[in-house]
Amino acid sequence: MAFYVESIPNRNSPPAVLLRQAWREGKRIRRKTIANLSQLPPEAIHGIRTVLQGGVAVPRLDQAVTIRRSLPHGHVAAVLGLARQLQLPRLLHRAPSRSRSLALAAICARLLQPDSKLATARSLSPDSAANSLGSLLALGPVAGNELLDMLDWLRQRQSWIQRSLARRHLRDGTLVLYDVTSSYCEGRCCPLAAFGYNRDRKRGKRQIVFGLLCAADGCPVAVEVFAGNTADPTTVSAQVHTLRERFGVERVALVGDRGMLTTARLREDLEPAGLDWISALTSSAIQQLLKAPEPDAGQAGDAPQAPLQAGQLVPDQVAEIRSPEFPGERLLVCLNPRLRAERARKREDLLRSTERLLEELAAKVQRGRKPWRGKAAINRRVGREVNRYKVAKHFEITVRKRALSWSRRQEQIAAEAQLDGVYVVRTSLAEEDLEAHAAVAAYKSLAQVERAFRSFKTTQLEVRPLYVYSAEHVRGHVFLCMLAYYLEWHLRRKLAPLLFEDSEREAARAQRDSPVEPAQVSPAAKAKAASKRAAEGLPAQGLRSLLAHLGALTLNHVTLAKDDQHEFPLVAQPTALQAKAFALLGVDLDKLVSSKLAG
Numbered sequence: 001m002a003f004y005v006e007s008i009p010n011r012n013s014p015p016a017v018l019l020r021q022a023w024r025e026g027k028r029i030r031r032k033t034i035a036n037l038s039q040l041p042p043e044a045i046h047g048i049r050t051v052l053q054g055g056v057a058v059p060r061l062d063q064a065v066t067i068r069r070s071l072p073h074g075h076v077a078a079v080l081g082l083a084r085q086l087q088l089p090r091l092l093h094r095a096p097s098r099s100r101s102l103a104l105a106a107i108c109a110r111l112l113q114p115d116s117k118l119a120t121a122r123s124l125s126p127d128s129a130a131n132s133l134g135s136l137l138a139l140g141p142v143a144g145n146e147l148l149d150m151l152d153w154l155r156q157r158q159s160w161i162q163r164s165l166a167r168r169h170l171r172d173g174t175l176v177l178y179d180v181t182s183s184y185c186e187g188r189c190c191p192l193a194a195f196g197y198n199r200d201r202k203r204g205k206r207q208i209v210f211g212l213l214c215a216a217d218g219c220p221v222a223v224e225v226f227a228g229n230t231a232d233p234t235t236v237s238a239q240v241h242t243l244r245e246r247f248g249v250e251r252v253a254l255v256g257d258r259g260m261l262t263t264a265r266l267r268e269d270l271e272p273a274g275l276d277w278i279s280a281l282t283s284s285a286i287q288q289l290l291k292a293p294e295p296d297a298g299q300a301g302d303a304p305q306a307p308l309q310a311g312q313l314v315p316d317q318v319a320e321i322r323s324p325e326f327p328g329e330r331l332l333v334c335l336n337p338r339l340r341a342e343r344a345r346k347r348e349d350l351l352r353s354t355e356r357l358l359e360e361l362a363a364k365v366q367r368g369r370k371p372w373r374g375k376a377a378i379n380r381r382v383g384r385e386v387n388r389y390k391v392a393k394h395f396e397i398t399v400r401k402r403a404l405s406w407s408r409r410q411e412q413i414a415a416e417a418q419l420d421g422v423y424v425v426r427t428s429l430a431e432e433d434l435e436a437h438a439a440v441a442a443y444k445s446l447a448q449v450e451r452a453f454r455s456f457k458t459t460q461l462e463v464r465p466l467y468v469y470s471a472e473h474v475r476g477h478v479f480l481c482m483l484a485y486y487l488e489w490h491l492r493r494k495l496a497p498l499l500f501e502d503s504e505r506e507a508a509r510a511q512r513d514s515p516v517e518p519a520q521v522s523p524a525a526k527a528k529a530a531s532k533r534a535a536e537g538l539p540a541q542g543l544r545s546l547l548a549h550l551g552a553l554t555l556n557h558v559t560l561a562k563d564d565q566h567e568f569p570l571v572a573q574p575t576a577l578q579a580k581a582f583a584l585l586g587v588d589l590d591k592l593v594s595s596k597l598a599g
Contacts, residue, residue, distance in 0.1 A: 005037065005049045006444040040336055066384050066559050068567065071130040074553030076579055080136060081109045081587030082491055088483075091164055093157065101137050102150040103480075108133060111491075112547065114462040117151075118144035132555040134178040136372040136592070151468065151476030159246060162222040165486070174249075175216040175278070178256045179238055179449040180232050182207045183457060188575075189469040194228035200229055200457075200464075208466075210478050211235045213242065218448030219489055222247075225475045232260040237269045251276070252430055258282050276433075276442050281331070288325060289331075290418065313422065317514045318436045332436050334499035334516045340421025347417070347421055350389040351408065352598040358397070361385060362404040375401055399416050441515040454567070455485055460544065492543060494584050497535045498577070500528070500545055538577050544580065553578050555593065569593050 001023040008016040017036040037045055039134065050333060083104065107123045109120050121142040124134035136143065170176065183206035185193040193206035194277065207228040213221045222242055225233055245250050253276040261279035270277050313319060313335040321331050360380055365372045372378050378399050386392045394413050397406045425443045456463045461482045468474055497504035504522035511520040536539040556570045571589050
């Protein structure tokens with residue numbers, strides 16, 4: 001016997017709502033009307049129908065369910081969902097384990113909210129959870145020492161993980177971008193920390209150095225940490241070993257800046273290993289090209305065997321030359337007129353600032369009260385002050401007992417001005433392997449590694465300050481940050497239509513005829529920047545602000561009013577912007593919660 005509510009349509013009147021009873025007699029179904037509910041309000045009829053169907057009716061809506069806890073969830077779902085698509089759990093280790101789950105959680109947490117290992121452990125634990133990350137991975141209570149042990153586990157897996165990334169993103173004959181940076185350390189406990197060339201401009205701070213290998217599109221593949229006093233060129237041999245021995249890449253071209261891929265490193269490390277390369281000449285080497293003798297009139301060759309003629313260069317074009325000073329190399333000479341004008345302006349400003357400084361020094365020599373006396377004393381004081389703007393080499397300074405005079409070295413200034421805006425890309429690749437414009441573009445693509453360093457150090461991942469001190473923990477921490485940037489790199493690509501980034505890169509490249517010209521953006525990106533609106537009229541955002549907005553989508557732990565022993569998850573309704581982001585990422589919120597992201 002069952003009771004139910006049935007709606008009976010009337011031809012010219014509202015439908016009749018009846019409370020009915022049904023039962024079986026043999027093979028027949030009998031029905032009986034118990035009451036006519038047509039005069040009741042719709043909410044009362046809905047309540048009766050709900051109770052008859054096994055639901056619960058409550059006097060007020062707030063008595064229907066109890067939200068025991070509400071955790072920020074949307075940004076976690078986006079990052080974890082992407083990690084699952086990229087098979088990052090399997091990349092860490094094929095077999096599920098607590099160490100693998102902790103490593104995955106720490107990588108995602110680094111992108112969502114970078115913090116110390118202890119603070120990260122607390123944000124993952126149920127009692128002090130800051131978001132749904134620990135809940136989705138079913139981590140339970142997490143201790144700070146567990147994350148330190150996880151760094152040891154991750155460090156042991158680093159070679160295998162990087163080989164897997166290389167198989168994904170590197171192929172024979174491809175370009176590999178490489179650059180190094182430094183990050184300062186607090187305290188004196190880290191054995192890798194040492195004084196060196198500090199790019200962070202933190203005087204008196206020890207530092208570590210790490211080098212990043214990226215594929216040609218900027219996707220990170222490997223990272224290696226060195227002592228803080230390691231010079232950039234000396235890290236190259238380690239990367240040659242990584243590419244040939246660890247990754248097994250037979251033919252690859254290493255792209256590095258002029259300060260790292262020096263002539264000595266090319267001759268001693270890359271050429272014996274059979275690696276091709278793309279780099280650039282230093283200013284002193286370009287000056288030597290200017291001083292080279294004029295070529296013979298009858299000289300032959302595909303590219304002219306000529307010295308660099310700065311006055312004959314065409315702005316925004318690439319001129320290929322060869323020189324006996326660099327045998328077996330192609331030299332690609334570029335002139336950037338915008339850079340030339342800017343360097344000329346800056347040099348003039350620095351020269352004028354130095355002249356004003358010299359005027360102040362001359363006034364101190366000639367003043368009536370307590371003037372500077374003695375030629376030797378004046379020389380010492382002038383020597384300390386005159387190179388404040390780094391252009392003292394362009395002045396001829398004469399010091400007498402009570403006089404100070406100076407003049408500009410116009411010939412030297414003019415000689416330096418000849419090189420303004422001129423840079424020379426050098427490569428061992430033949431023209432059939434890589435044409436001139438592509439080689440220059442490949443060298444300029446090192447900007448993608450610089451962008452990675454900005455994310456590492458400032459905008460997103462905050463690799464510093466270092467909260468771990470042993471050498472292996474520091475290496476594991478930097479590797480963890482690299483894996484977090486791997487996620488960020490793919491996240492930016494997929495969410496580009498919603499971000500202040502160009503999602504039509506090929507259209508942007510097609511707008512310039514030469515790689516020397518300024519980088520352009522596509523018409524779609526210009527429209528997005530002007531209107532501050534992305535696809536479908538949604539507001540365009542930066543990655544950090546978009547993740548913050550996604551985090552406003554909560555995962556609620558709910559119990560029914562009459563059954564508080566059984567808890568079930570309930571995800572909030574996404575906004576239009578959140579729904580679009582999840583659609584771009586291909587993340588199913590309900591499936592993610594139900595599957596617990598086991599990998």
